[in-house]
Amino acid sequence: MSLQSDNLGAETKPEAETIAFPPGFLWGAATAAFQIEGSTTADGRTESIWDAFCRKPGAVVNGDTGEPGADHYRRVGEDVELMRELGLGAYRFSIAWPRVRPDGGAPNARGVDFYDKLVDRLLAAGIAPWATLYHWGLPQALEEDGGWANRDTAYLFAEYAETILSKLGDRVTSWTTLNEPWCASMLGYGNGGHAPGRTEPAAAVAAAHHLLLGHGLAMDAIRRHAPGSLASITLNLFPTAPSDPDSAADIEAVRKVDGLQNRLFLDPVLRGSYPADVVADLAEFGLDELVQDGDLAIISAPLDLLGVNYYRGYQVTGTARDDAEPAGLDWPGARDVYFVTDPALPRTDSGWVVQPDGLTDMLLQVHREYPGIPLYITENGASYPDDVQDGGEVNDQDRVAFLDSHLRAAHAAIGAGVDLRGYFYWSLLDNFEWAEGYAKRFGIVHVDYRTQVRTPKRSARWYAEVINRNGIG
Ligand code: FCB
Numbered sequence: 001m002s003l004q005s006d007n008l009g010a011e012t013k014p015e016a017e018t019i020a021f022p023p024g025f026l027w028g029a030a031t032a033a034f035q036i037e038g039s040t041t042a043d044g045r046t047e048s049i050w051d052a053f054c055r056k057p058g059a060v061v062n063g064d065t066g067e068p069g070a071d072h073y074r075r076v077g078e079d080v081e082l083m084r085e086l087g088l089g090a091y092r093f094s095i096a097w098p099r100v101r102p103d104g105g106a107p108n109a110r111g112v113d114f115y116d117k118l119v120d121r122l123l124a125a126g127i128a129p130w131a132t133l134y135h136w137g138l139p140q141a142l143e144e145d146g147g148w149a150n151r152d153t154a155y156l157f158a159e160y161a162e163t164i165l166s167k168l169g170d171r172v173t174s175w176t177t178l179n180e181p182w183c184a185s186m187l188g189y190g191n192g193g194h195a196p197g198r199t200e201p202a203a204a205v206a207a208a209h210h211l212l213l214g215h216g217l218a219m220d221a222i223r224r225h226a227p228g229s230l231a232s233i234t235l236n237l238f239p240t241a242p243s244d245p246d247s248a249a250d251i252e253a254v255r256k257v258d259g260l261q262n263r264l265f266l267d268p269v270l271r272g273s274y275p276a277d278v279v280a281d282l283a284e285f286g287l288d289e290l291v292q293d294g295d296l297a298i299i300s301a302p303l304d305l306l307g308v309n310y311y312r313g314y315q316v317t318g319t320a321r322d323d324a325e326p327a328g329l330d331w332p333g334a335r336d337v338y339f340v341t342d343p344a345l346p347r348t349d350s351g352w353v354v355q356p357d358g359l360t361d362m363l364l365q366v367h368r369e370y371p372g373i374p375l376y377i378t379e380n381g382a383s384y385p386d387d388v389q390d391g392g393e394v395n396d397q398d399r400v401a402f403l404d405s406h407l408r409a410a411h412a413a414i415g416a417g418v419d420l421r422g423y424f425y426w427s428l429l430d431n432f433e434w435a436e437g438y439a440k441r442f443g444i445v446h447v448d449y450r451t452q453v454r455t456p457k458r459s460a461r462w463y464a465e466v467i468n469r470n471g472i473g
Pocket of ligand 1: 183236309379434442
């Protein structure tokens with residue numbers, strides 16, 4: 001089957017300009033272990049916080065769980081073949097800590113073996129393996145000892161990194177320590193919408209610091225075991241705009257949200273300090289007291305690149321009004337902040353605004369404020385309902401339009417001087433979308449969870465064509 005045969009791009013936007021990406025631009029797709037693997041008790045794997053969270057009534061839409069999901073653990077050969085047919089240059093996947101060190105304890109060779117073989121399969125298919133060490137699957141046993149709110153977890157994370165790096169460090173092209181520490185800390189421990197489902201703002205702040213400490217400690221393992229590979233962290237960054245650019249209260253609301261969402265993570269990693277205004281906003285939760293001598297030097301170990309996940313931007317106001325939601329527990333310390341929802345804007349099936357220019361803005365913001373670090377978009381994508389038509393086709397024109405507009409936005413950032421070197425679509429396969437269960441489909445490949453049949457959607461064929469041309473034309 002060739003996925004690169006027809007020129008779907010021209011059909012999508014007949015009037016739009018042809019664009020070419022710089023030579024060597026990396027094209028990929030991303031997934032994460034808990035979202036696709038299934039086989040949650042195979043080969044010595046023990047529970048993660050997401051297995052436990054799925055059992056809490058009402059925590060996950062439809063009570064769906066990670067089992068069997070897209071069944072990738074058993075269908076890995078077929079899935080790598082799909083990637084090869086798409087022409088992917090790289091595949092971003094994550095490693096499940098509870099497979100590699102069940103319960104956060106001793107190493108488990110059978111768990112490591114799955115990733116060992118995955119990496120070899122990818123290399124044999126000519127696809128660069130991009131591995132993420134932590135995409136939210138903390139062993140549940142460690143949560144019972146306090147989870148990320150406990151500083152010891154950072155050191156246990158480094159031991160886990162050591163185990164996996166000592167086996168795969170010779171073959172993985174790029175290592176990412178953490179995926180989206182904002183979600184892992186603020187959604188997991190602050191608003192409780194993600195595992196482990198705690199609603200304790202002080203624990204959320206502690207989790208953020210300990211995740212970053214774990215990142216820095218794991219960087220050391222990467223440098224020792226994988227000196228030739230690229231090392232990074234992935235952050236989910238949100239461009240934040242004032243509802244009224246002339247309102248001092250709205251501009252102050254932007255400062256707070258940009259601080260808690262973006263700068264709380266960017267600054268310690270790329271500048272070696274927490275931003276003073278954010279430390280002040282978080283004073284009642286004790287960020288300052290958590291930081292021990294030497295932590296920030298560990299956290300700011302030099303990176304080879306920064307991974308940026310982009311889905312949408314925020315519009316905020318400092319004044320309560322009917323069309324704005326007050327900031328919740330995801331932004332501890334954000335007093336007098338309200339998120340504006342504009343009903344006129346187009347949205348995905350997740351209810352997220354479609355805002356491609358926000359991607360250009362965010363990349364430019366990082367480029368301006370943190371110069372010199374190469375950037376990769378490690379996630380960008382959209383959920384749409386994706387009906388399977390007669391004949392098995394999924395004609396996801398909405399996703400093609402989303403991809404087209406966001407790739408043009410990425411290209412515009414490059415044109416404005418941003419050192420952007422690659423793009424990973426989220427996601428290769430339809431999968432378990434966290435608290436939304438299997439209700440939201442982000443894949444360019446449709447998965448029938450009952451039969452496990454994979455069907456490349458129209459967007460997969462469109463993306464394959466982009467990869468083939470290194471552009472849109
Ligand atoms: C990101 C997550 C990823 C996926 C997308 C839609 O926040 O990193 O696992 O769920 O959102």
